[in-house]
Amino acid sequence: MKPQIKKLEPYLWLLPAFIIFGVFTFYPFVQTIFKSFFMVDALGKTKQFVGIQNYLYILSDAGFLSSIKVTLLYTIITVPISKAIALVLALMANKKRKFSLLYETCFSLPMAVATSVAAMIFQLMYVPGLGLINNITGLKIQWLTDARVALIAICIVQIWLSSGYAFLFMLAAIRSVPVEITESAHLDGAGTWMQVRSIYLPLISPTMFYLICTDIVWSMMTMSLVNVMTGGQYGTTTILQYVYKQLTAAGNYTNANPASIIAFILAFIATMLSFAWEKRGVTY
């Protein structure tokens, strides 16, 4: 009896977590893949097996194709710019000074702001006629209602939100670079740019990799900013916003399921690509 229980013991410790994983990750994942090959009614019940027809259908839907384009564009704009800003801020803040704590907190504070809250604040600042941004800069841009700039306007909010997060991690990474290395480089006459390129960048590359990887997945799944700021109008519908609309506006599970799976595949490919880059560019 006793040895039996001992053998079972580790599984008992794992049980609660795996029940939740099973019910809310594995099961829905398999189910979404399965249902994506069926016609599904408005209650989510499978009707008829149609093979890859659903995929072919949404891939010929201009709305869905544009949502893929918007999502990729959003990721390509926000991920590198927010990382570059964070890197510059972290290099600036590297040395500890009297007021370090003050400006470090300012640089990183956006990370504590929820996306919906940020969306509300920027919406006020983006008001075309008398809003803060147009008022101060003298621009006359219809930030959120002009299809040419609406996506950029949303990207700016995202960059603001994720720079703070990336800054905090990069600062910790940069500060853990041994002083001897930078000092000897300094004595050898290496300029700031040389130091950044040949010392800091390689040494913080694992952190950079972690940040880029998580941010890519996050950006590809974006929808809350879009949903609050434009509701997906003016050329800002992302893939998830498309899924959400299919679901809530039309109850169209037939389109929503394959769209989710395509979102997953794209995020997966992006992650794999960044892993390929890890092999070449990241030094541990």
Next chain:
Amino acid sequence: MRKTKHIKTKHVKTGKEVILQVLYILIGMIMVSPILYALSVSFMENKDVLTNPINILPPSITLDNYKTALTRTPLLRYILNSTIVSLVSTISRIIMGSMAAYAFAFYDFKGKKILFALAMATMMIPPDVLIIANYGTITKLGLTNTFLGICSIFLVSANNMFLLRQNFLSYSKSLKDAAYIDGCGSIRFFTKILIPTSTPVIITLFISSFVSVWNQYVWPMLITKENEMRTVQVGVAMLKDRESSVFAPTMAAVIIALIPTVLIFIVFQRKIVAGMMDGAVKG
């Protein structure tokens, strides 16, 4: 002669440092300017918000917006909901995560590698692509508009589990064996030795998890239909639809929603990074 020169360069250096710090503080202010502006607008009368030239600071200070935000919308209820959801999810994540991490760190058993890989694979599946199926599950269980329904998908986090495992691995297995010989069963070892000595990483996870669940938007929006059950993020975003041109009370609500996370963040930011760096870099 030499000495004066030395002092001079020192002066130049401190001068440069002062200028740098002033510059950095200015950049920091620009970085937080959206928050400061929201704070300022929350004290303005609504007619002073969108004017030409614009008011950066309130011409006259009023607390009416806070009164409006608190009386016209169930903001306090939203905050209570968010607090319950964040607390329950966070505590569950830590309990389930540390239990699983304990098994992975201290036991050898059949299928360990596969189970661990499965757990880690969940990090590769963004929860957002699963909202349709999960929405169906929750509806079937009759859990829409309940706290359990909102918490459900946040109850366990592979990321937390991973960080806890990394932390537990730094204990040697012999510690557990020794405790076992002393008559300390594995439950007692877990609750009396392992968890109490891991408080630093647990605090880190508690804070970061609390903030991240507090800031969730998509899932709570989908799963709550009754106004009474909404979380702060959903409630605040909905203020926009109702009174789109009335910005001042909305900003008061925004500031109220911001206070908990910003306070937690300012107090604990070092701890969050230290704990997360451990997992990200070592892993």
